Amino acid sequence: xxxxxxxTKTYGRVTAVHGVALEVREGDRYGLLGPNGSGKTTLIRxxxxxxxxxxxxxxxxxxxxxxxxxxxxxxxxxxxxxxxAYPHLSGRTNLAxxxxxxxxxxxxxxxxxxxxxLERVGLAGIDGRPVRAYSLGMRxxxxxxxxxxxxxxxxxxxxxxxxxxxxGIREVRDLLTELNEGGTTxxxxxxxxxxxxxxxxxxxxxxxxxxxLQDDLAxxxxxxxxxxxxxxxxxxxxxxxxxxxxxxxxxxLTVRHDAPHDLNTTLVTAGIRVAGLVPEQRSxxxxxxxxxxxxxxxxxxxxx
Amino acid sequence: MIRVxxxxxxxxxxxxxxxxxxxALPFTVAVFLATTRIPPPPGQGGAFLSAVLGNGALYxxxxxxxxxxxxxxxxxxxxxxxxxxxxxxxxxxxxxxxxPVGRTRLLVAKLVSLIVFVLFxxxxxxxxxxxxxxxxxDAEPEGSVTLPADVTSLSGVAITPAGLAMRLLGTVLYLTVxxxxxAALALFLxxxxxxxxxxxxxxxxxxxxxxxxxTLDAAASVRPYLPTRYWLAWIDFYRDPxxxxxxxxGAALQLVYLVVLLGxxxxxxxxxxxxx
Numbered sequence: 010x011x012x013x014x015x016x017t018k019t020y021g022r023v024t025a026v027h028g029v030a031l032e033v034r035e036g037d038r039y040g041l042l043g044p045n046g047s048g049k050t051t052l053i054r055x056x057x058x059x060x061x062x063x064x065x066x067x068x069x070x071x072x073x074x075x076x077x078x079x080x081x082x083x084x085x086x087x088x089x090x091x092x093x094a095y096p097h098l099s100g101r102t103n104l105a106x107x108x109x110x111x112x113x114x115x116x117x118x119x120x121x122x123x124x125x126x127l128e129r130v131g132l133a134g135i136d137g138r139p140v141r142a143y144s145l146g147m148r149x150x151x152x153x154x155x156x157x158x159x160x161x162x163x164x165x166x167x168x169x170x171x172x173x174x175x176x177g178i179r180e181v182r183d184l185l186t187e188l189n190e191g192g193t194t195x196x197x198x199x200x201x202x203x204x205x206x207x208x209x210x211x212x213x214x215x216x217x218x219x220x221x222l223q224d225d226l227a228x229x230x231x232x233x234x235x236x237x238x239x240x241x242x243x244x245x246x247x248x249x250x251x252x253x254x255x256x257x258x259x260x261x262l263t264v265r266h267d268a269p270h271d272l273n274t275t276l277v278t279a280g281i282r283v284a285g286l287v288p289e290q291r292s293x294x295x296x297x298x299x300x301x302x303x304x305x306x307x308x309x310x311x312x313x
Numbered sequence: 314m315i316r317v318x319x320x321x322x323x324x325x326x327x328x329x330x331x332x333x334x335x336x337a338l339p340f341t342v343a344v345f346l347a348t349t350r351i352p353p354p355p356g357q358g359g360a361f362l363s364a365v366l367g368n369g370a371l372y373x374x375x376x377x378x379x380x381x382x383x384x385x386x387x388x389x390x391x392x393x394x395x396x397x398x399x400x401x402x403x404x405x406x407x408x409x410x411x412x413p414v415g416r417t418r419l420l421v422a423k424l425v426s427l428i429v430f431v432l433f434x435x436x437x438x439x440x441x442x443x444x445x446x447x448x449x450x451d452a453e454p455e456g457s458v459t460l461p462a463d464v465t466s467l468s469g470v471a472i473t474p475a476g477l478a479m480r481l482l483g484t485v486l487y488l489t490v491x492x493x494x495x496a497a498l499a500l501f502l503x504x505x506x507x508x509x510x511x512x513x514x515x516x517x518x519x520x521x522x523x524x525x526x527x528t529l530d531a532a533a534s535v536r537p538y539l540p541t542r543y544w545l546a547w548i549d550f551y552r553d554p555x556x557x558x559x560x561x562x563g564a565a566l567q568l569v570y571l572v573v574l575l576g577x578x579x580x581x582x583x584x585x586x587x588x589x
Binding site for chain 2: 054057058059060061078079082083085087089090092093094095096097098102106109110111112
């Protein structure tokens with residue numbers, strides 16, 4: 010769906026994106042992670058033809074970008090760095106103007122499509138108030154409605170849940186899940202790990218302009234070869250497992266073991282009571298922390 | 314896209330505020346003139362101002378002379394400066410481009426909506442000033458219009474009201490063409506910066522500099538190429554016969570500015586990274 014090769018963008022002496030090979034497959038829920046300033050937004054802008062690459066290639070739907078913008082973008086819905094709307098006009102008028110501005114928005118069913126898009130994002134009841142009077146969350150929903158207006162094959166969303174409350178975040182996630190199940194590929198960028206972890210199946214991690222990691226979430230979060238064991242019989246368990254216990258804290262033991270089911274049998278056979286037994290998985294946070302260096306909005310003093 | 318731009322233009326309150334401000338200036342002047350009946354001394358004050366005391370039908374021409382030097386170019390520069398930079402600042406530029414609207418189409422639509430604005434603004438000024446002129450000043454009895462002596466070289470030549478209407482139409486067209494240069498300049502700057510104010514300010518700086526240089530004898534060598542050099546040539550429509558030389562030169566000069574600056578705006582906008 011999206012393939013980039015050696016994609017690079019330099020602004021003067023600053024390299025914002027460096028040799029990125031992004032691969033988003035059809036039907037993916039792709040999460041683009043990275044600290045602020047890691048080049049996520051620049052990458053997304055290049056995918057959409059807003060920023061021109063210094064070097065490298067982009068293919069979207071198998072077509073080269075930005076050469077074939079006119080064929081690619083009508084099938085893409087996007088939200089880039091916050092929604093944009095004319096503040097003195099109502100939400101509906103904003104959507105109507107945007108729809109009329111480009112190709113492929115038939116006039117006949119414009120009202121219907123706008124109504125549908127607003128309903129999807131939970132704004133079906135908006136009145137004629139100007140966007141100026143909207144809350145941040147409403148604007149965000151309006152931006153999302155604009156992205157959904159023409160039922161895109163690919164959704165590119167940069168920080169789509171900014172300004173939404175927890176319930177709103179949940180609603181957006183449910184909406185995206187529904188769209189994805191209907192065949193829409195979603196590329197989601199965020200610096201919120203929880204958001205990506207809850208929604209995405211595939212993750213790319215950017216750090217200082219480079220793609221440092223790109224894999225399926227399940228693989229990244231694969232078992233660590235350790236088991237977390239909760240038991241009131243800690244001492245007996247330690248004695249039984251002899252040296253395999255790496256860490257003990259209260260009733261929780263961290264045991265080095267590849268097969269949790271066998272471990273459970275061993276414990277129960279020995280008469281050790283088991284309150285909980287879970288194979289340890291790396292959290293996405295651990296994965297990302299291991300892959301990235303420092304937050305780039307941090308400015309360190311030079312050590313003279 | 315052009316329809317969308319026009320919808321945006323006419324749905325925006327500031328369009329009407331600007332037009333109202335343009336109309337207010339000639340109206341204020343008319344009220345003072347009508348109450349005091351003190352005409353400006355010959356050679357001073359706005360063109361036609363002493364003539365309108367005798368014939369209110371000439372007031373639209375006087376109104377043009379009042380709004381042209383400052384108010385009209387300022388409003389055009391403000392609007393054109395906001396054209397692209399304002400969209401960038403509001404965050405709507407990126408969504409238009411993603412929609413996708415071609416960058417060339419966007420620029421053309423912006424220019425067309427600016428031209429429509431100029432025509433709309435001048436039109437409202439013409440109508441309101443005609444109404445104030447005929448209401449506040451005397452009309453000439455025999456239904457013909459005597460061209461004022463302070464403008465025409467031949468004093469007292471009479472033309473028909475239809476002739477006056479034709480000359481006013483010519484004036485409107487010429488002013489629109491004159492404003493094209495301003496619009497193209499501000500549009501170009503608007504693609505360079507994301508600050509609408511900066512773009513408007515930059516183009517006004519150029520216009521003011523040009524108007525200063527036009528009056529400076531030391532700058533006589535560049536005078537024919539200054540964008541404001543032929544702005545007042547529309548007065549030649551009110552000579553008998555009409556003196557076409559400066560009108561033609563002025564229109565040609567504006568078209569050259571339009572082509573060059575619009576080309577620069579296009580080249581810049583096409584190759585620019587949109588990071589707003």
